[in-house]
Amino acid sequence: MTEPVNTAPILQVRDLRKSYDEGRIEALRGVDLAIEAGDFVSISGPSGSGKSTLLQLLGGLDSPTHGEVLYRGARLGTAIDLDAYRSQKVGFIFQAFHLMPTLRVLENVQVPMLALSPSPQRRAERAAALLIEMGLQHRLRQYPSELSAGERQRVAIARALANEPEMLLADEPTGNLDSENSARIMEILTGIQKVRGMTLIVVTHENEIAHSASHQIHIRDGRIRA
């Protein structure tokens, strides 16, 4: 007897609402969407439209005020532990890179693996392999402050891949980069999505990036617009 195949979308959102300041600020006002595994999805919209809030809820960084986020049909926060979800299923990439300033590049990439992989040597080897894949083999022992912005974002991508997640969630990954580095980072991200079959969700305000996605979500005033 074969195991039943889970045909549910990798992520599904139902009537998602998020408000702050005791309901006075409504960041999301009822969002429904489904994302299939392996998709490249862009989320775009003006500042304050709720796109980063949506990404945070999809990534399990926050809990909705109303509605639900389902990972392969299972509800985040109840059926699935958020910490485990973030460490094993999702890799985050931030606009400000958010690398640990006291750690060397190689050590930064090992941070997500610290609890999951018991072998220090295996952690270091995997981190080195990812950094080499990002073209940073000459930067392993440097500190983030010694790297260019583009290099820092490549370290962040390597860190996001450390635990072999199914999805990469990037919040304005090119927001702090010049056009040349932006193009390179997007090339790396889309390359990873294609080669590894990963789901890539990118929040961006750049039309070019938004339009390059296979599935585009435009959000305004907390609602998805067609």
Added chain:
Amino acid sequence: MASQLSYAGFAWKNLWRRRLRTLLTLGGIAMAIGAFVALVGFSRAFEHEWLRMYEGAGTDLAVVEKSFLNTSLDESVGAKLRALPVVAEARPMIFNLMDLTPEVNALVFGWQADSYELNSIKLASGRRFRDGQPEILLGDILAENLKKSAGDTLEIQGTPFTVVGIYHGGSALEAGAVIMPLDQLQQLSALQGKVAAFHVRLRPAPAGEAQEQYIKRAQAQIEAALPGLHAVPAAERAANNQLVVLAHAVAWGTSSIALIVGILGIVNTMAMSVFERTREIGILRALGWKSGRIMLLIEIEAATLGLIGGLLGIGVGWGSLRLLSTMPQTASIVSASVSPLHLLEALGIAILAGLLAGLIPAWRGAHLSPVEALRHD
């Protein structure tokens, strides 16, 4: 292979980021543990030396009225004590802590010239003193500090005494002490006819009776014969005499205050560190670190402060004891020996202090919302 990341390595890098603050915190905990090692070590060594003094002389019981320092015990009690069948010898004694020079003070014991307690000391030079004469014996450590030898004169509280002999003491207390005739010390202290205690040697226990049981029976017999007096076993007397109790109280009191200050230092450091790293903690949460793992990291940092501070403190405390044991003012009552157990205890206290101090900052850091933490400037 390139560097491997561990929790301990991560914790140390976090601490080392603010070197000055970390060093100042380490200094605080080192001083606290140093005070503990030196003061508690001293008070325990002090107690141990009392015990050695009793054991060296073969004293089984001390007969006292309420407390050791009460010198209101009448000397005539000795005859009644000696008449008891269990008592082999009962010798009156008196002691005092006196200034010998402006820099040097020492314990002064008053014993009878034929007391059995004199048998436990070995004369290095000279002879024993005689009752009724202004003669004294000096312990070898004290003689060296005072630069006195047999035949010299030492003035004690305005009365000249002839140093008739120098002895090797069985304990550091004796080696740093003056022993003079009981009557001379009574006269010097204006306590004629009064003694601090009678030191008692019991006859051998009857065959078939355990020594512990025998001592209990002797205690009961003495206390029944001499109502109002207490017969206390030597070990208990060494631990509970007022000088030792006072030394313990001062040592623990001072050390506790120093430890509280040290703990507050770690709390401050860790609270500041967690506040400054709020965003980094948010990143760790975003990377899937559970609350418990973040608590673990912060607690490792706090315990590391305790461990390193503790090791430094052991060095400070031990060094202080060694220094005090060589200074003329304190050499007679301070022993430089510290038991390994005491050092382990100090290290344990230091690590525990670190863990306790890190608890609230760790709890706070671990329960930050990832989104709120990432927004923190």
